[in-house]
Amino acid sequence: KLIGETVGVVRDTAFAIGIQSLNINTIEGIPDDGDNAGGGSFIDPLPGQHLPDSLKDKIGQPIATDVNGDGDMPEYVRMYRGSLAVKKPYGSELRLFARDRRIPQTIGTGNKIQYVASINSDFAGSAIAFFGCPEPEVLNVIEEIELGEGLPHPMLDGEWIKRSSRTGEAYMMYEGKNMDNCIEYAKKANFRLVHIGDIFESWGHFGLKTARFPNCAEDIRKLTAKAKAEGISLGVHTLTTFTGTNDPYVWPVPNDSLCKTGSSVLVKDIGEHDDVIYVKDPTWFKNTGSTHTVKIGKELISYRTVSEDAPWRLLDCVRGQFKTAKASHKAGAVVDKLANNSYKGFLPDIYLQDEYARRMAEVCNETGIDLMDFDGFEGLEATGHGAYGENKFIDLWYKNLDRDRLVCGSTTAHYYWHIYAYMNWGEPWYSGLRQSQINYRIENQRYFERNYMPGMLGWFKLEGTYRPEEMEWIQARSAAFNAGYLLRVDESIEKSGFKEEFFEAIREWQKARKAKAFTAAQIEKFKDPKNEFHLEKTGESSWALYPVSLQMEYEHKYRSVQTGEPVATRVKINNPFTAQSVQLYITATAAEGNRTATVSQLRLEINNYQTLEINEPLKAGDKLIIDGKSVYLCDATWNKLKEIKAGVLPKWSEGENEIVIKSDFSGGQAPVLKFDFKCVGAAEVVSAK
Numbered sequence: 001k002l003i004g005e006t007v008g009v010v011r012d013t014a015f016a017i018g019i020q021s022l023n024i025n026t027i028e029g030i031p032d033d034g035d036n037a038g039g040g041s042f043i044d045p046l047p048g049q050h051l052p053d054s055l056k057d058k059i060g061q062p063i064a065t066d067v068n069g070d071g072d073m074p075e076y077v078r079m080y081r082g083s084l085a086v087k088k089p090y091g092s093e094l095r096l097f098a099r100d101r102r103i104p105q106t107i108g109t110g111n112k113i114q115y116v117a118s119i120n121s122d123f124a125g126s127a128i129a130f131f132g133c134p135e136p137e138v139l140n141v142i143e144e145i146e147l148g149e150g151l152p153h154p155m156l157d158g159e160w161i162k163r164s165s166r167t168g169e170a171y172m173m174y175e176g177k178n179m180d181n182c183i184e185y186a187k188k189a190n191f192r193l194v195h196i197g198d199i200f201e202s203w204g205h206f207g208l209k210t211a212r213f214p215n216c217a218e219d220i221r222k223l224t225a226k227a228k229a230e231g232i233s234l235g236v237h238t239l240t241t242f243t244g245t246n247d248p249y250v251w252p253v254p255n256d257s258l259c260k261t262g263s264s265v266l267v268k269d270i271g272e273h274d275d276v277i278y279v280k281d282p283t284w285f286k287n288t289g290s291t292h293t294v295k296i297g298k299e300l301i302s303y304r305t306v307s308e309d310a311p312w313r314l315l316d317c318v319r320g321q322f323k324t325a326k327a328s329h330k331a332g333a334v335v336d337k338l339a340n341n342s343y344k345g346f347l348p349d350i351y352l353q354d355e356y357a358r359r360m361a362e363v364c365n366e367t368g369i370d371l372m373d374f375d376g377f378e379g380l381e382a383t384g385h386g387a388y389g390e391n392k393f394i395d396l397w398y399k400n401l402d403r404d405r406l407v408c409g410s411t412t413a414h415y416y417w418h419i420y421a422y423m424n425w426g427e428p429w430y431s432g433l434r435q436s437q438i439n440y441r442i443e444n445q446r447y448f449e450r451n452y453m454p455g456m457l458g459w460f461k462l463e464g465t466y467r468p469e470e471m472e473w474i475q476a477r478s479a480a481f482n483a484g485y486l487l488r489v490d491e492s493i494e495k496s497g498f499k500e501e502f503f504e505a506i507r508e509w510q511k512a513r514k515a516k517a518f519t520a521a522q523i524e525k526f527k528d529p530k531n532e533f534h535l536e537k538t539g540e541s542s543w544a545l546y547p548v549s550l551q552m553e554y555e556h557k558y559r560s561v562q563t564g565e566p567v568a569t570r571v572k573i574n575n576p577f578t579a580q581s582v583q584l585y586i587t588a589t590a591a592e593g594n595r596t597a598t599v600s601q602l603r604l605e606i607n608n609y610q611t612l613e614i615n616e617p618l619k620a621g622d623k624l625i626i627d628g629k630s631v632y633l634c635d636a637t638w639n640k641l642k643e644i645k646a647g648v649l650p651k652w653s654e655g656e657n658e659i660v661i662k663s664d665f666s667g668g669q670a671p672v673l674k675f676d677f678k679c680v681g682a683a684e685v686v687s688a689k
Contacts, residue, residue, distance in 0.1 A: 003092045005039060005082040006412050007451040009138055010092040016135045019084075019094045020142065021414055022127040022149045024391035026098050028084035028414040033107045035099065035386030037413050038083030041065040045076035067440045071430035075439045081447055084414050096414075098126035099388070107384055111286040114339075115262040116384030119350050139163065139452060152395070152418040154404035166192065167406070167421040168454030169484045170510055173197060176490040177212075179223055185489050186232050188503040190510060193233045193371060193406070195486060196223075203239050203345065204247030206359050220367040228368075235371020235406065236363070241348050241356050241393070242341040242376045245291075245322045250346055253298050254324060257352035259339040259382050261287045266296070266333045267311065272326040275317045277303065279335050282312040289340035293321060296335050300324045339382045350383040350392070357393045361400035371421075372397075374409035391415040417451070424486055426458020433460065433470050438529050445481045455483025464492045464637040467585065468501045469532060469550055469678075475509030476533045479518055480526030497639035508537050515541060515688035522684070534680065544683035549576055550676060557591070557672040558665040569661040575652040577681040581628035582612065582649050585676040590620035594669035602673070605660040610650030620671045652679055 001012040008028070009018035021027065029038040040062050045051045051059075055076070065073045073079070080086075085094050101121040108114050129145045139162055146153040156164045171193035174182040179196075186194050199220065201207040213219035224234045249255045262284025270277055277294075279285065285294070285306040292302045294314065304316035314335075320326040341347050348356055364372055374394075383389040390413050398419050406421040426441035441458050448455050460474050478485055487506070493499050512518065512535060518526070522545065525531050532548040556569040588599060598617040605611050614624065616633055623634040624644075631644040661675070 002450045003085045003087050004451040005080050005085050006414055007417055008084040008094060008414055009452070010085050010094065011135045011138070014135055015132065016138045017094070017132045018138065019096060020129040020145050021096050022129060022151065023125055024395050024415055025121050025388055026096050026126045026128060027387040027391065028082055028096055030095050031097055031099060034381065034384060035388060036381050037081070037387045039080040041073070041077050041079045043076060044078040049076045051076045067437050068427070068430070072435070072437050073440050073443065077443070079443050079447065081412055082414065096128055098123045101385065101388065111288070113262070113283060113287055114384050115260070115284065117349070119385065121388070146418060152398055154419060156404065156406065156421070161404070161421050162452065168456070168482065169193065170478060170506070171195060171484065171486055173486050173488040174490065178491065181491060183227055183230055183232060185493070187230060189506040192231060193235060194227065195235045195237065195371065195373060198237045200238065202244045202247040204243040204249040206238065206363060217366040220369065224368040224370070233370035233406070235373060236369055237373045237375055238360065239343070239376035240374045240409070241353050241379045242343055243346040243348065245345055249348070251322050251324060254295050254300055255352065257349045258295065259347040259349045260336045261339050263334055263336045266329055266331050266335060269329070269331050271328050272319060277301070277314040277317055277335070279312050279314060282306045284337040285314060287337065289338070290344045291340050293338045294335050295338055296329045296333055297327060298325060299327050341376065341379050341382070347379050347382045350385055350389055353380065353383070353389070353393050354396055357396040358400055361397050364405055365402045371406040371408070374407065377409040378411045387413045394419055422454045422456050422484070424456040424458055428459055428461045434473060434529060445483060455481045457481065457483045457485040459486045459488060461488040462493060462502065464496050466498070467638060468498055468505055469548070471502045471505045472509065472534055473532060475505055475535070476526045476531070477529065479509060479513045480523055482513065495637045497634060497637060505535070508543060509535050512543050512686060517543065517686040517688050522686070541688035543686050545686050546683050547681035549574070549679040552676040554675040554677070555672055556661040556663065556675065558668055558670050566662045567665060571659050571661070573657050573659065573677045575654055575657055575679040577654065577679050579651050579654050580679065581651055582606070582626055583628045583678040583680070584626050585678070586624040587674045588618040588620050588622045588671040589674060591669050591672055595620045597670040598666045599670050599673060600664045602663045605662070606650045607653055607658055612646060612650055614644055614646060616644050618671065618673070
């Protein structure tokens, strides 16, 4: 029924079968090109999901997905993050292997080819644990294996981290300047973990930012102690082995252990200004990477491409790349093609990465932080040793800690499963709150369930333009999947008219989730991202849950009409609940950048017999709240500037409502009015179980 591709457990509701690697050189999957953990995305719709006709004969086939480039993935795609356990026609297959890494190899083809240098690791000691047990006993058995076989067994507050409820909690990211605000915000939202972002001057040596923390580790340690006194843990973000071009591993003298895709030798002497370099073997230079960088001695050199015929030449070279020193080089000198990370920097090889692991442990120990977020963890695969390289890094980091930490990162592997606390994927940068990577976020919950991992919805950001409905949308999804999330907050929240409502929504929804207050039927409704809800505290352990219909993005804007004819926009909305006083939001947005033109004499005619008149001119940036009781003029971040007298508010009828919006415009550049209509249903009482 469930195939745990990372944890290595397959199960139905009654029984489970699993295997566990007992060391870092026994890795998941089968020996393949690069020894990465495998997995991928496949066309495999769930019941009720729409599959285009053109794909109906391709079910089960792999499909390329790029959630960062596209902003999301199709709902009919299933994503697997590993291949220790895989689905087969007869059920499933569990696979682990070891490789003799003393033997160098070449992986990849074409312009992705790479030479993989040897390392002193072979089959010796390769071992697995194989088990079967009733499904509810799986974690107990894995814990027994961890303790009996000397595997990592991190603890949190005296409890094995895999049993801790803290690993699935929502938490905050704060990257502002006033760290007192950081702690204040966390307390108001009842967050017990705060991510303070990237604290490093450069990636590679990972010195601490003196502009943010003048006394470096001492300042961070004081901050962690202050937060801990309030019951709050702090964590930081790193790009793992990503190495910046401003780091001492690159400049002014590049390190000899920067990761290479391959090497050749010069066949002719070159002077420091030569822009053509003659090499013996062109193979490795077809893999240009993003920086097109080769290293000769202590100089980095960029080239445009390698010639298509002999004698083999690197063309259009730029000498002294990244401010390294230009130099002359003799025939026979080694020419290394350097590998790149996805941010156009570099990476360490399988040996130098050990220094990064030790430095990351040192940062944890000297600052006292409780969370290390290993973003860019997939960069470890660039060594060509795949999951083994990842295991080697995380194992060394873990063994150099002074105590256990919370850990998350950008990718997973089987051995890493024992060490990390949670994984948290899904980003807010690609579309609006309700659209950015939604299918991807939900698909990740299926992965977490298969692999005995706490639910996490990914990252969200708190915008000054948000209303309580946006915050409650996040909370309902959190309750739906019993999943935490990261919320990015900074001082801009101080400008919001809804600041306190935001904190209250987070606090009460998360308290209700933790108390298991919601019924199975309510949770099923929460899972549909189109459904909206409002939660209101009624007691210390009880709440009123209201269904909400929010019908958004209707526009009323200037257009040419006959003389004397009002500009009118007709819309229809549905109120699925009983008749109720009108609620809506209106936002005036600039047309062609004009910030002074106005809309005036705004009039809403509802169902041909009720009217709402707002005799207040609106310019770009103005907003209106009609909350069923009053009408308020607000600024751009929903601070109430004044109450507008509008008489008795009309009502939404149950079912369909016809609305005619009329107004005067000061001209063709008058602002566009955007309407979000709101209806609220009857409350259901929920309470702690």
